[in-house]
Amino acid sequence: MSETSLHANGVTSVSMVTIKVNGQVLRAPEGANLLTVLRQAGFSVPSLCYLEGLPGIGACRLCLVEIAGVPKLQTACTTAVRDGMEIYTNSARVREARREVLQLLLGDHPNECLFCQRSGDCELQALAAEYGVRQKQYEEMLRHFEPDLSSPALAYDPEKCVLCQRCVRVCSEVQEVNAISLVRRGIKTKVSPPFEMPWAESGCTFCGQCTVVCPTGALTEHDDTARVWQALNDPDRYVVAQIAPAVRVTMGEAWADSRGVSRDEIPEDFSERIVAGLKALGFRAVFDTQFSADLTIMEETHEFVERFKRGERLPIFTSCCPAWVRFVELYFPEQVEHLSSCKSPQGMLGALLKTYYAQKIGVDPARITVVSIMPCTAKKFEASRPELGRDGRPDVDIVLTSRELERLMAQAGIDPGKLEPQPFDSPLGESTGAGAIFGASGGVAEAALRTAYYLVSGKDPAPLEFEAVRGWDNLRTATITIDGTAVRCAVVSGLAGARRLLESGEYKQYDFVEVMACPGGCVDGGGQLRPEVKAARGLHAQKRAAGLYAIDQKKEIRLSHRNPAIQKVYAEFLGEPGSSTAHHLLHTHYQPQDAYELVAATREKEG
Amino acid sequence: MATVVSPVKTRPSIIVLLQEVQERYGYLPREEVARCARAAGISVAQAYGVASFYNFFKLSKPGKYPIRVCTGTACHVQGGQGLLERLRSELGIEPGETTPDGLFSLETVACLGACSMSPAMVVGDDVYGRVTPREIPRILARYRRRG
Amino acid sequence: MAQVLQIRPTAQQHRPRKVVAQPHFLVGAGTCGLAAGAEKVIQVLEAELAIRGTPAVIKRVGCMGMCKWEVMVDVWLPGRPRLSFGPVNEKNAKRLLHEYLDNGVVPGDMLLGVTPGYEEPPSLEEMEGRSITEEEWLTAPIQPGPNELPVVGRLPLLKDHPMMRHQLRIVLQNCGLIDPESLEEYLERGGYAGLQRALFELSPEQVIEEVTISGLRGRGGAGFPTGKKWALARQAKGSPKYVICNADEGDPGAFMDRSVLEGDPFRILEGMTISAYAIGASFGFIYVRAEYPLAVERLRKAIESAREHGLLGENILGTSFSFDIELKIGAGAFVCGEETALIASVEGKRGMPRPRPPYPAERGVFGCPTNINNVETYANIPDIVKRGGKWFASIGTEKSKGTKVFALSGKVRWSGLIEVPMGTSIRDIVFKIGGGIEGDRKFKAVQMGGPSGGCLPEALLDTPVDYDSLVAAGAIMGSGGMVVMDDTTCMVDVARFFLNFTREESCGQCTPCREGIARLYNLLEEITHRPGWNGGRLGAAKTAEERAALLEEIERLGRTIRDTSLCGLGQTAPSPVLSTLRYFRDEYMTHAVEARCPAGRCSDLLTYSIDEALCQGCAQCARSCPSGAIGGEKGKKYHINPDVCIRCALCLRVCNFGAVKAV
Structure with a gap:
């Protein structure tokens, strides 16, 4: 599987030619995308529809440039570099045309910047400033749509949509889920799930990649910061938090500036600063999802080794990614049996917090509010699943994405970058390096292999690193030999690769399959901070992953089964991996539901 | 070849x-x-x-009583738009759609040729002239009773 | 295969059919003929012939393009020339049989002329040798009857009919003459001789060479040289290759392609097959509108028939060349006339255009090299290959060769489907072929190219019909819609009509087209209404100055849409506005500044009154007035209170005495 992934830069030609941009001579690969070339050379050319790594579609018409000898203005995103091209990116004619197009977009965009989640982080808003728009040319909105807040994960306001199609293209060309499409046409065109049905009932996996690429406030995570404030302000609530691995190598991007740290460095572990920030807000305790990642490894590896020995329902599919789980349920319902019955680390920690921890501190679990800080929108959906709760209450009450964490801190006027680091609370706060790498594609497989090696052979592997499962291709495979037994592993990142693996039947060749729905894994999750608009996609995620591997490297303990806190919780509470208590608290079941039937069965408006 | x-x-x-x-x-x-x-x-x-892209495809089943609201000039001036708004909210559907119970569908027409009775609308085969938005619920109820 | 070889046409075998063995009745039964009652006429003919017990053949043929004279019936009796009659209806059909079939007397009032036996389209020289001068036509005493045509000394030829005499028919040469469902008749008319020459005498490159020499340019609108297009598709790497016939004729008021598909479907199949041979394709699609059921039916039968006779399928005419065609029925989207949108639709997707390059010749349907031409372009191919590119290049102007088919309509005396050599002036088309303006009103403008085209004023009537002159004048050749307007047409209203159309048909993908056209339409709404209408919702322009400034805004926005849209639909959508604004700016000004519509079309800008001299006091107007603005007493004069009047124009429409005036 050597498909061009989102991370490839799309430049295949090696023949370099000379072009002239605004009078300046430039060397560029022949046939390369002109917009990419211009941006890389530092020329600012706006575009709302272009997505680095995918072919340009020329929809927004903002990247218009003047090319000598070509009478009409051309969209740079659909132009290939030719030798001797003379390009003007900023002539009066170009700026005027862009301003006109921009006015047309603004005319049909609500005047809600003051209240919009994306204010300050909106590409349309930034362009209006860049082009000196001080007045709307067209006052009346031409489109009138209702927002869709049906889903616990995503919020959609079609009136803010500029129809750039980035979301549709990420969903189809990158993820190949195709849960949404353009519907109707002309001024009535809209991005929507089928039949313009509520998002929650559609074939969406809630991976949230669409919310990362949306240039405006049209598609965002379902904002839950207000619910956090409400819980914190309620004296009866005992509010605790957990922080996912990928979040700690990401938040520096939001707060680095205040500390004078360059965004280009390998990100440092921000977890203890986030703990400090959350404590400052009034959280009673902050725990580490990396701890429950270690716990997941204990349970999942145990399950795997049992199934492997019996040759039962192989391969085992990892189940820590809720978008992937939803994807299997919807699109490959017959393969649901392959999913590990383990809850995700978020779910496991939630369950422990409302039982083991509640007992320990002597607080009624009904009073505890568990807030997860996740790189992910699908985690919001996961937390809302009825299987992940007890006594009618969810194990995880509120899920905040990285972006909401940034917002929460800003609302409180706190810059965690300036705070003194504080350690996680005990005992559900200690983790190993194996738990840390859960946030990068291949990390779950690697952590599992480390422990599986021990479970099968009684020895720890040396070296600990399984380099073969690391990397950025959307499919990586490796055969690991443990005591003479070959374990065939596949690691998939991105749902497109997952679809191909399942559709082709290739998955049957493996014993252990790790899938993360987002390309690159949780480091590039749908709830993560958006990368710089014009940056090559994927680079920021690679840096974040490097940050996680650095954490692993620095950890004294890098094997989940060696985590003393894990050993303690088994000794005190769970018994042993796979025990009935463990099953009751840490395992779940699935709801296969064919997406075609699901969507067709939703109540038809016309009865 | x-x-x-x-x-x-x-x-x-x-x-x-x-x-x-x-x-x-x-x-x-x-x-x-x-x-x-x-x-x-x-x-x-x-x-x-x-x-939904192509004109040829109809996305909803026409209702038992299709409602056609005139948007011709005379009706427009006499408040035809108000009728349409009221119908929208009463029925919970947009023009081109059908109510969940299959009773009503809503569409607009350029002119019903009933300008002297504007604003006008047709429910099933019955023409209603000089309709005020207030009368809409009463008119709809008539057909709901009929089922 | 034996069967194929038996009927295989060679240039020498074409024998114009001069005689028939039994009476033939050929009824024009295209969509327009059918609408005019062709089926009823056929029923009458069948019944009458049955009464007489006369063995006769009744055939449904395509459209001659003479709409005014529909239903047209050709009667061809043994030993007699073929005569065209029209308009024929249920009543006079009986008389036609009685007088001509029974008694051998030609009913002069119904006669349109002698239709020649099957023959090639004439050369230019041949066109000169007329059997009767136009002068004679126009000055001869007119016999009583509806068709205004004279019968002088001998029977006139149909081709000398005033509407026909300035035409040169290549594309339409068979339309209305042959049974469109009969391959045999197409072969008799020289059909498939072009394909035969291509397959047996020319290499694919030589076919392209002939087409290049012919100077044929795409008839779909933009006029790209066809030979060049084919050469690109031939050179393109990749297989398989495809040919597509664009039969998604969607302009309101255009029906050229429909008539050709209905009247001469084999011509299209032959043109496509030659194209496939030339570029190296082995499969083709005809993308035809669902709104043309008759064309679909005729094409379906033609494809079947061609397959049966080895003219489609494996080893065409016994050669190693194989090619087949599939019909794709459109689902209703004007934008699918744009070639990349059409490709998307053939592939089963939303018909949204994509940027070019890559052109379809490199990457077309299913990502493969594809040649797309429209119906009229393919219709020219058989004759170009049969008679040589040089022959074709001898017709037309320096840069625009051959002929062009137009759907002539609007305020013209004789509307219909016409075909003229490139270079013919618009004046000749309107005043000679079209017979001038209906009702002796004043010519105002001619609209060409539909929603993508523009309006040309009287001063530009002498503009020759060729690609470049029309573009220079602000119109386009377009696919061939030509709507004539007189002084009762409001140019702002016309522009608004077309914008409403493109607004509905925009695919919605790119910003300027989706948002811009809707805004432009709103601006036209604004100036065609009184200030403050609609609660001033659309804009704040109230004063004369502010409203005059709207014209600048219209112009600027129009240019933006033209210059920045993704595809041809958006780029040309402002043309109806920009061209009328260019030639009829005063009219726009009058609307905007004086809030007045000189043509009396924009009802919100008119003031209504009742001419007491004409009012009969019938109260019709008062009864119909929705606002109670009309007062008076039955039997006496009525009057309109302008302060109460809502300008719905209803009284104007209901008054039987023309007493209501709107200025």
Whole structure:
């Protein structure tokens, strides 16, 4: 599987030619995308529809440039570099045309910047400033749509949509889920799930990649910061938090500036600063999802080794990614049996917090509010699943994405970058390096292999690193030999690769399959901070992953089964991996539901 | 060039499939759109994207009592828009749609030729002239009772 | 195969059919003929012939393009020339049989002329040798009857009919003459001789060479040289290759392609087959509108018939060349006339255009090299290959060769489907072929190219019909819609009509087209209404100055849409506005500044009054007035209170005495 992934830069030609941009001579690969070339050379050319790594579609018409000898203005995103091209990116004619197009977009965009989640982080808003728009040319909105807040994960306001199609293209060309499409046409065109049905009932996996690429406030995570404030302000609530691995190598991007740290460095572990920030807000305790990642490894590896020995329902599919789980349920319902019955680390920690921890501190679990800080929108959906709760209450009450964490801190006027680091609370706060790498594609497989090696052979592997499962291709495979037994592993990142693996039947060749729905894994999750608009996609995620591997490297303990806190919780509470208590608290079941039937069965408006 | 090379056609075109459904039912029922999508190897969202793009496809079953609201000049001036707004909110549907109970569908027409009774609308076969938005619930109730 | 070889046409075998063995009745039964009652006429003919017990053949043929004279019936009796009659209806059909079939007397009032036996389209020289001068036509005493045509000394030829005499028919040469469902008749008219020459005498490159020499340019609107297009598709790497016939004729008021498909479907199949041979394709699609059921039916039968006779399928005419065609029925989207949108639709997707390059010649349907031409372009191919590119290049102007088919309509005396050599002036088309303006009103403008085209004023009537002159004048050749307007047409209203159309048909993908056209339409709404209408919702322009400034805004926005849209639909959508604004700016000004519509079309800008001299006091107007603005007493004069009047124009429409005036 050597498909061009989102991370490839799309430049295949090696023949370099000379072009002239605004009078300046430039060397560029022949046939390369002109917009990419211009941006890389530092020329600012706006575009709302272009997505680095995918072919340009020329929809927004903002990247218009003047090319000598070509009478009409051309969209740079659909132009290939030719030798001797003379390009003007900023002539009066170009700026005027862009301003006109921009006015047309603004005319049909609500005047809600003051209240919009994306204010300050909106590409349309930034362009209006860049082009000196001080007045709307067209006052009346031409489109009138209702927002869709049906889903616990995503919020959609079609009136803010500029129809750039980035979301549709990420969903189809990158993820190949195709849960949404353009519907109707002309001024009535809209991005929507089928039949313009509520998002929650559609074939969406809630991976949230669409919310990362949306240039405006049209598609965002379902904002839950207000619910956090409400819980914190309620004296009866005992509010605790957990922080996912990928979040700690990401938040520096939001707060680095205040500390004078360059965004280009390998990100440092921000977890203890986030703990400090959350404590400052009034959280009673902050725990580490990396701890429950270690716990997941204990349970999942145990399950795997049992199934492997019996040759039962192989391969085992990892189940820590809720978008992937939803994807299997919807699109490959017959393969649901392959999913590990383990809850995700978020779910496991939630369950422990409302039982083991509640007992320990002597607080009624009904009073505890568990807030997860996740790189992910699908985690919001996961937390809302009825299987992940007890006594009618969810194990995880509120899920905040990285972006909401940034917002929460800003609302409180706190810059965690300036705070003194504080350690996680005990005992559900200690983790190993194996738990840390859960946030990068291949990390779950690697952590599992480390422990599986021990479970099968009684020895720890040396070296600990399984380099073969690391990397950025959307499919990586490796055969690991443990005591003479070959374990065939596949690691998939991105749902497109997952679809191909399942559709082709290739998955049957493996014993252990790790899938993360987002390309690159949780480091590039749908709830993560958006990368710089014009940056090559994927680079920021690679840096974040490097940050996680650095954490692993620095950890004294890098094997989940060696985590003393894990050993303690088994000794005190769970018994042993796979025990009935463990099953009751840490395992779940699935709801296969064919997406075609699901969507067709939703109540038809016309009865 | 010895043989006719047929187009790459492992799957039928969704447009052709939907045309057959439309032919059979007069509109595109949801289950049928889903069935066609599966047969064409695409998602339902993509199939709906196609179906809603072309004029030929009707997305909802016409109601038992189709309501046609005149948007001609005379009716426009006499507040036809108000009628339409009221119908929208009473029925919870947009022009081109049908109520969930299948009783009413809503559409606008350029002129009913009843300008002297403007604003005018037609419910089923009954023409209503000089209608005020207030009267709408009463008129609708009449048909609901009839079922 | 034996059967194929038996009927295989060679240039020498074409024998114009001069005689028939039994009476033939050929009824124009295209969509227009059918609408005019062709089926009823056929029923009458069948019944009458049955009464007489006369063995006769009744055939449905395509459209001659003479709409005014529909239903047209050709009667061809043994030993007699073929005569065209029209308009024929249920009543006079009986008389036609009685007078001509029974008694051998030609009913002069119904006669349109002698239709020649099957023959090639004339050369230019041949066109000169007329059997009767136009002068004679126009000055001869007119016999009583509806068709205004004279019968002088001998029977006139149909081709000398005033509407026909300035035409040169290549594309339409068979339309209305042959049975469109009969391959045999197409072969008799020289059909498939072009394909035969291509397959047996020319290499694919030589075919392209002939087409290049002919100077044929795409008839769909933009006029790209066809030979060049084919050469690109031939050179393109990749297989399989496809040919597509664009029969998604969607302009309101255009029906050229429909008539050709209905009247001469084999011509299209032959043109496509030659194209496939030339570029190296083995499969083709005809993308035809669902709104043309008759064309679909005729094409379906023609494809079947061609397959049966080895003219489609494996080893065409016994050669190693194989090619087949599939019909794709459109689902209703004007934008699918744009070639990349059409490709998307053939592939079963939303018909949204994509940027070019890559052109379809490199990457077309299913990502393969594809040649797309429209119906009229393919219709020219058989004759170009048969008679040589040089022959074709001898017709037309320096840069625009051959002929062009137009759907002539609007306020013209004789509307219909016409075909003229390139270079013919618009004046000749309107005043000679079209017979001038209906009702002796004043010519105002001619609209060409539909929603993508523009309006040309009287001063530009002498503009020759060729690609470049029309573009220079602000119109386009377009696919061939030509709507004539007189002084009762409001140019702002016309522009608004077309914008409403493109607004509905925009695919919605790119910003300027989706948002811009809707805004432009709103601006036209604004100036065609009184200030403050609609609660001033659309804009704040109230004063004369502010409203005059709207014209600048219209112009600027129009240019933006033209210059920045993704595809041809958006780029040309402002043309109806920009061209009328260019030639009829005063009219726009009058609307905007004086809030007045000189043509009396924009009802919100008119003031209504009742001419007491004409009012009969019937109260019709008062009864119909929705606002109670009309007062008076039955039997006496009525009057309109302008302060109460809502300008719905209803009284104007209901008054039987023309007493209501709107200025």
